[in-house]
Amino acid sequence: MTLRAIGMEVPLFWRRSPPAGDALVERLRQGDLAAVGEAYDLHGAAVVSFARRLVGDGDSALDLTQEVFVTLPKVAKRFDGTCNLRTFIMGIAVNHARHHLRAAVRRRRAWERSALEQPDQTESPERGAADQQLARALQRALDALPLDQRVAFVLCEVEEKTSSEAALVTGAPEGTMRTRLFHAKRKLRELLAAEGYR
Amino acid sequence: MSDDLLQRAARALRDEADGHSGPGLPKQAILKKIEANRRASAQRWAVATPLVLLLVTSTAIAAATGALPGVWQKVKQLVAPAEQTVAGPSAAPPAPEAPRRAGTPATGQVRSAAEPAQPAQPATAPLPAPEVAPLAQDLAPPAEAPVPSEQARNEQAIASPPVALQHDLQVQRAGAPARKEPLRAADAATASAPAPRAEQPPAPPAAPEAAASPPAATAPPASPANPLQPFRAAQRLQFKDKNWLAALAAWDAYLLQSPRDALAPEARWNRAICLLRLERTAEARQALQPFAQGAEGGYRQAQAVDLLKEIDGGEL
The missing domain is CATH 1.10.1740.10 (RNA polymerase sigma factor, region 2, helix turn helix motif)
Structure with missing residues (x-):
């Protein structure tokens, strides 16, 4: 860092x-x-x-x-x-x-x-219920990650930034960001699989 | 689980976050908070800067005027009772002569536990051992009279270092019978206190008044807050003002007030010297006899014997 x-x-x-x-x-x-x-x-x-x-x-x-x-x-x-x-x-x-x-x-x-679920006041009927559930499952899985890996996943996968851009945001080297992203993905897959998403 | 599902989950999360078009953060709230932070910071500086300047200036003035050690001692005296209170009631037991009131609140009780340490001069305050160096001047004969060689030797012998005085006091205390009253804090502090410097702060306000009226022979009033005040006043009268009569009265007053104090042997010795100075030889011999017989635990025994010999030989 x-x-x-x-x-x-x-x-x-x-x-x-x-x-x-x-x-x-x-x-x-x-x-x-x-x-x-x-x-x-x-x-x-x-x-x-x-x-x-x-x-x-x-x-x-x-x-x-x-x-x-x-x-x-x-x-x-x-x-x-x-x-x-x-x-x-x-x-x-x-x-x-x-x-x-x-x-x-x-x-x-x-x-x-x-x-109790977090009230979603802006829920639109068009949105798929499956995606909402998937997003909440991912949020729960992200809560189990260390902050660095969480930041790497959010920046690279959710915000769709490149690893170099993510490195600029966090101040970490680009290779470190890739490593964090790799470990974050691996853990998220395991956690989502444990919730039944395969 | 495939990467596709993970990507779908990430996309779902992104869409969900984007779908939250709830009430945004008002810009004015941010700007107001920044202004409030700046105002608070400015207030902190406005308060802290004069305080720091005052502290630095007063410390510099105290250092320049030489009052810094005294101020430091006073601060230590103020802090020491508080530390004793924090240490617990066993550290500072309440004095029996200061009974607590029934309705005193808890804070008052804590304060009363700390109060007894104040009048008895906390052990951290350095207490002056007798000024031995001026004693040589005291015993020195007038300039016009020739100095006998034995007397010169006596002067050198009397001008013993304060360490010897403390050692003698400890020896005396070890050999002395048990006291009826409890050992005072000032005694304990004097036994362990380092030798004071010669340039100690001048003594009590009563001393100059006594010096201004040489034949008045008035003893300075004893302040209960500082039991050493009469001792210092008497020292000043004898060694600085050379007012033997007033010093004699001051030593008498001190010995009347604190006959069993750790400094009482030195006071008795100084009293005997005052009597010699006043040429009241009979009384001086009577005052020196206990020293010569070792009644003071051997303190100044040899010097008393020499002085008695000189008195008997008519040299004094």
Whole structure:
């Protein structure tokens, strides 16, 4: 795991200067509130969607997104321009996901114990019931994975990013991402098979 | 299980997440939270910065004026009772003369357990051993009188290091009969306290007043908060102000107040020297006799014998 992935300051001589003309990043670094609003307008929906897939819970996803954008002006100083701003923001979400994921998993297990399903207010009759059940089974299986493998699976399989893009988000080497994805898939297959999906 | 099913599951998860078009996160909530965080951070700085500056400045001033060790000792005295309270009631047993009130709350009880340590000078505070160095000046004859050689030897003998005094006190305590009253905290602290420096803080406010009126022979008032205050005042009168009469009265007052204190032998010795200085030879001989006979556990015995010989020989 690289320094950026664990939230540490990257030494000055390793940093690259931000791309020229990236005024939004520069304003974010200066703590401009309007810049945070603009960043939210540009990337907020994508971050909410990614957070929802990552933690599997709408409320936790919104909390995570809020935390990401609240901390954005502070961590924007670490943005070195090696990736685009959305990838950088998703990396922040991954770094902050552990706490929210734990809360979401706890909530899902509580629902399971009380035999209550999470209310799906936007359920459309057209969607196949089988796919819904499959998605929930996958969510339960993902809860059993370590965070790194879960992030690798969500980024590469659900978000359909390449391993190099996923490596940029997490700050891990590309080969490590592939290894994590391989182990995640193997475990998910076993867990889904144990639930009767063959 | 095939990869197809896993891919289908991933797609289902993606579609499900996309299908959740619930209430989004209001942008204003994020911006308000950022502003609130900044305000809280600014308030923290506004509070912490003056405090840190005040602490640094006061520490620098105290260090420059030489008051830092005294302040440090006071802080230690303040902290030590609290530590004793935390350690439990056995660490600081309540004094019998300070009975608790029936309606005292629990916090008051904790405080009363810590209070007895304060008047009795906690053991962490360094207590001054008698200043032996000025004693040589005290015994030195006036400039116009020729100094006899034996007396010079006496001066050197009297100017013994404080370590010897502490050793003598320990020997005396080991050989002394059991006390009727419990050993005071000041005694224990004095027995284990390191020798104080010569430049100790000046003594109590009563001392300069006594020095201002040389023949008044008034003993400084004894403060119950600090049992060493009369001792220091008497020392100051004798060794600094050279006011033998006032010092004699101060030693008498101290010995009347604390006849069994660990510093009482030194006070008796200094009293005898004051009597010698005042040329009250008979009383001085009477005061030196117990030292010469070893009644003080051998403390200053040889010096007392020499002084008695000189008194009998008419040299003093």
